[in-house]
Amino acid sequence: MVQTKLNFIVVDDSKLDCFIAEKIIRNTGISDTIKSFLQAPEALEYIKALPEHQRTIMLVDIQMPLMNGFEFVEAFEKLPKEITDNYTIYIISSSINENDLVRVHTYATVKQFLNKPLTSNNLAVLLA
Amino acid sequence: MDTPKKIKVLYIDDEQNNLNGFKATFRFDYTVLIASNIPQAYAHLEAHSDISVILCDQRMPDKTGVQFFEEMRDTYDEPVRMLITGYTDIESVIDAVNRGHIFRYIKKPWTDSDIRSAIEEANKFFLTNSMLVQKNRELQSAYDELGKFAYSVTHDVRGPLLSILGALDLAKTMENPAELKDILEMMEDAIHKLDEYIKNTHEYYKLKRGQLQFEVIDFNNLVKDIAALFRIAGRMDNIKFISNVVQNDEFLSDEISIKMVLNNLLSNAFNYQRKELADKYVDVGIEVANNVATITVKDNGIGIHESHINNIFTMFYRATSEETGSGLGLYNVKDALAKLSGTIEVASVVNEGTTFKVIIPGKAHGTN
Structure with missing residues (x-):
């Protein structure tokens, strides 16, 4: 199967989690670019400023200071559809709070909830 | 204890003579507020949030005492309500007591000691109730904080742990010593973060519970x-x-x-x-x-x-x-x-x- 390479955006306030995600994504060999953001507003600004949008997978943490993952998704969904259509969001969190899990499914742009930590196995599953 | 504050009493009666007599008799023992009609009574309640006992005459032109108590308790539920009434109104009084609108009633004609003992009893009830309200408030805030704690535990405790777990998993496949060193340092940070959270939690409880x-x-x-x-x-x-x-x-x-x-x-x-x-x-x-x-x-x-x-x-x-x-x-x-x-x-x-x-x-x- 020949696949066009994917872009990745990681939004997580933990440096270590960003690092892990980047490594694991790079190891799959299917990534074109990987951008990590420790603060959600910066990721949003980055997306807004892109001249053109390619197929991108976003891994977004829930609990972050300043702007949490849900707020980020809400702000993201306000962007024009021709932009948002290029992105698939996965919420990845250490949360075991049921409200969080339920809330994940209320967003059209969010594909799935993933438990931390990200491993090469569960990344392979969702890319398959 | 501090110097005991005088009990604040509101007395409502449409006969000015009764009001004057009441105030003259009890003003040394209690802080007495008087009202000759319902709007005046409400004005007092509005201005004095620390009224602990209300005495009200049953027979008044615009409203009965029972009716007044029934409607005022929605807004002012803390003061203890007592009705002053003659024997002829006993049916409505029994009804009011049963429906919880009044604490007790005082039969006309009253004596000073009737009033005094009723006010003392009512005030005891008021104090117990206020303490309960206060305790409930404290409990509620403790519950709220506990809720926040439970939620934060997943993020602040589980977060660093899962990061370390993820890093360990990754480290197993790493060959390059420099890369390995980087990831070890990051794992160390995560452990410090966890430790700091635990220390802060300990401080929190020490402060909350400690004298x-x-x-x-x-x-x-x-x-x-x-x-x-x-x-x-x-x-x-x-x-x-x-x-x-x-x-x-x-x-x-x-x-x-x-x-x-x-x-x-x-x-x-x-x-x-x-x-x-x-x-x-x-x-x-x-x-x-x-x-x-x-x-x-x-x-x-x-x-x-x-x-x-x-x-x-x-x-x-x-x-x-x-x-x-x-x-x-x-x-x-x-x-x-x-x-x-x-x-x-x-x-x-x-x-x-x-x-x-x-x-x-x-x-x-x-x-x-």
């Missing part, structure tokens, strides 16, 4: 001790530490609380520095005068943005993703200062620095 213990505070020694700990931990590396303590008088306070306050403010000052800056500094000034300690902790670090400054003392609020923070530190500081009747102010400019100013009144000598 204040007043002793003589030597600020010079206190600052030296705390600074030594930061120095050993390497937290002061490349940061100039300035301290200036002026204390000529003895100062009584709770050492654990004061240590905690200083520790947290200094820890933040050392943490939230601008990494690229050459002349980083943390400046602590303490002055004790007229039994008031004024503590300022100043840094030229990253600063706090205007839009976050009002929230920094909120539990689990974090204004930055820089560095490790539990969102408990400043909450604990504010909590400790509240117990000491102290205050805290903050002034901050992004990319210039932050100054915290704490004022703590010392415990007066000879009191306990």
